[in-house]
Structure formats: C-alpha cells, structure tokens
Amino acid sequence: MDGTCTPAGDLRFQIGDSRQLLKELPPCSIDLIITSPPYWNVKDYDHGDQIGYNQSYTTYIDSLNQVWLECNRVLVPNGKLCIDIQPIPIKKTLDGVDAERSSILDIMADIEQFMRGIKLDLSNIFIWDKRKYNNQMIFGSYPYPPNLYSHVAFEYIHVYRKEGKSRKVDEAIKAGSKISKEEWRQYCFNSIWDIPPVIKFGPGKDDALSHVAPFPIEIPRRLIKLFSFVGDTVLDPFLGSGTTLAACALEKRKGIGFELNPAYEPLIKLAIADPSRPPTWKRAGVAIREEQ
Numbered sequence: 001m002d003g004t005c006t007p008a009g010d011l012r013f014q015i016g017d018s019r020q021l022l023k024e025l026p027p028c029s030i031d032l033i034i035t036s037p038p039y040w041n042v043k044d045y046d047h048g049d050q051i052g053y054n055q056s057y058t059t060y061i062d063s064l065n066q067v068w069l070e071c072n073r074v075l076v077p078n079g080k081l082c083i084d085i086q087p088i089p090i091k092k093t094l095d096g097v098d099a100e101r102s103s104i105l106d107i108m109a110d111i112e113q114f115m116r117g118i119k120l121d122l123s124n125i126f127i128w129d130k131r132k133y134n135n136q137m138i139f140g141s142y143p144y145p146p147n148l149y150s151h152v153a154f155e156y157i158h159v160y161r162k163e164g165k166s167r168k169v170d171e172a173i174k175a176g177s178k179i180s181k182e183e184w185r186q187y188c189f190n191s192i193w194d195i196p197p198v199i200k201f202g203p204g205k206d207d208a209l210s211h212v213a214p215f216p217i218e219i220p221r222r223l224i225k226l227f228s229f230v231g232d233t234v235l236d237p238f239l240g241s242g243t244t245l246a247a248c249a250l251e252k253r254k255g256i257g258f259e260l261n262p263a264y265e266p267l268i269k270l271a272i273a274d275p276s277r278p279p280t281w282k283r284a285g286v287a288i289r290e291e292q
Contacts, residue, residue: 011245011272013257015265017049018237019063021258022070030074030256031232034220034244036084037064040107050260057105065114067237072118074235077164080227081120083111084128084215086155089138102138102149108156115160124159127192128219134197157193157219159227169229176252177229187222195219198278214240217278220247228253240264241279242271249275 014021038051040060051063071081087106112122134153141147179187187193195218220243224234230252236244239257241264248255249272259268270279277283 010254011249012255013239013242013245013259013268013272015259015262017260018258019066019070022067022074022237025070025074025235025256027073028076029233030071030235031076031079032224032228032234032253033071033075033079033081033237034084034223034234034247035082035236035238036215036240037067037238039086039088040090040105061107061110061114064111068111068114068120069118071235071237072120072162075162076167077162078166079162080123080223081160081162082157082223082227083108083160084155084157084219085111087152089149089152101147102140104152108158112158119163120160121163122158123161125191126157126159128155128157128215129192129194130154130197132194157223159223173229173231177225179225183225187226193219193222214243217243217247217250217275220244221251224248224251224253239268242268246271246275246279 040055040057051060051067055063068081075081085107087104087108089102090105091102115122131151131153134151137151138149140149195216198214198216220234220236224247228234231254233254233256234244234248236255236257239245239259242257242259245255245257245268257268259265266284267279267281270284274283
C-alpha cells in the first residue's frame, strides 16, 4: 500500500493498486460500486503498474477481471457494480501492433462475458449520449463507399447485480432515499442520458482537471440515487480525480476510493472538501500540467 488519506469521516481514499487494496476490504462490505476503468492503450497514466497502457489487450482484460472478481467478493447480496466505458476506435491489433485500418473495440462485450462467469448478471444499461458535445469524426473513405464510419460519441453504463436478496432497510432511511417521479422518468424511463462532459481544451488534451477522462459528477449522482440508500457505502476502484467521492458527499453516502497515481491526490482531497465545485489544479494549489 502506497498511502492512506482520510479527509472526512465518511469519505476516504487510498493511493495504491486496487487489485491489492480491494483484498483488504471485508466480504459483503460495499453496497454499490461505480467506476470508469482506464482505456486500453489510449493514455499513459504515468505509473509503472497502470492497467491499460503498453499492455496486450488480453493482459488488459485479465487485469480488469482481477478487479471485477474482488468487486464481486466485497459487494453485499443484490449489490450493484456500475461500469462506464466507451467503445473506442483503434488502429492496432489486439497485441498492440499498429494496424493498417481502424476498427472499433467494444471493451464492454469482453467485460460482460467475464461477469457472466462470476454470476454478476446485467440488470441495467444506460447510454451516455455525447453527440452534441463531440464533433470529432473518423472520415474513412468519405464521401464515397465502402469505408465510412459511425460516430462513436457515447459511452455504455452497464449495471451488474450480485446474487442474493436485498437487506431490510429502515423506513426512515427508505423515505430519505426516495426517488421523485421526475427523477425516475429522467433517469430510468429515459435511459439515454444527455449529460455534458467535462470540458476539454482540445483534441488529445487533458481537461480542466488535468485528467484525461473524468466523468461528470451527474453520472455517479444518478447511479447513487438509483442503486443505494442514504448512509450506504459506495466504492470506486479507479477513483481518478475523486468525482465519485464528491457525489457521495452530496448524496449523503459513505465513500471509499482507490487511485494508483499519487499525482491526483490534491484533486481528490479538494473534491472531498468542496464537492459542489469541480476540483482544478489551480484551486488545489498545484500548477496545471502541460500535455507532454
């Protein structure tokens, strides 16, 4: 373990590898897990033990599966594991070698196959629609056939459910966790979510948080409201800049986060201390990193 920080009584994070840190949590101790895992061979997160960068695709999926296996162990019966990930256009073979043409890698399909094997069933699918905010296209053979490409400006949010029955919940807690009719219609009836992403400064650049792929706080807030009660414990094994813990603070849940890269610690602390505002390096007292 690289380090531990507990900035608030009900919110804590640890700097270290989630594949190891998850093993320290007791079985059936987490009510809800929300995370967005690192992409495969898209971004170097500046750590020798990182998952995704400079790995073969098989090694990448195997590394993620180690995390999912531990997530299943620590979830309570009927607990939910929510994973947000985007299909990515790639120009590589699955062993990481450059390819002659682009293809789309649907990472979630391989994740789902593993989940079936450990008896985590897929209970919900949401789609984060980013078309209005993303105009980056792959033109292919435009304006002529046959190699035109669809615009992959969306992310899947899959919700996996552990076996078992829900525990009994105090009526006062249930009342405090009630979803309004408008929220139900907006979140569930309309399962395609139009949520603005964290603003980027340009193609290939880090966003205002100097983190390449944070998700907007509205995503974990919705998932927390839908799949947990007030006072429940929520875990994010790929915490990044701390968005999930900030959502926990706003929705009165306990939160645990694991993040491999110690460079994000100032942002995580700020996200917890002031959850209503996105953390930035300027506010955290750290100079904004330039894209290398």
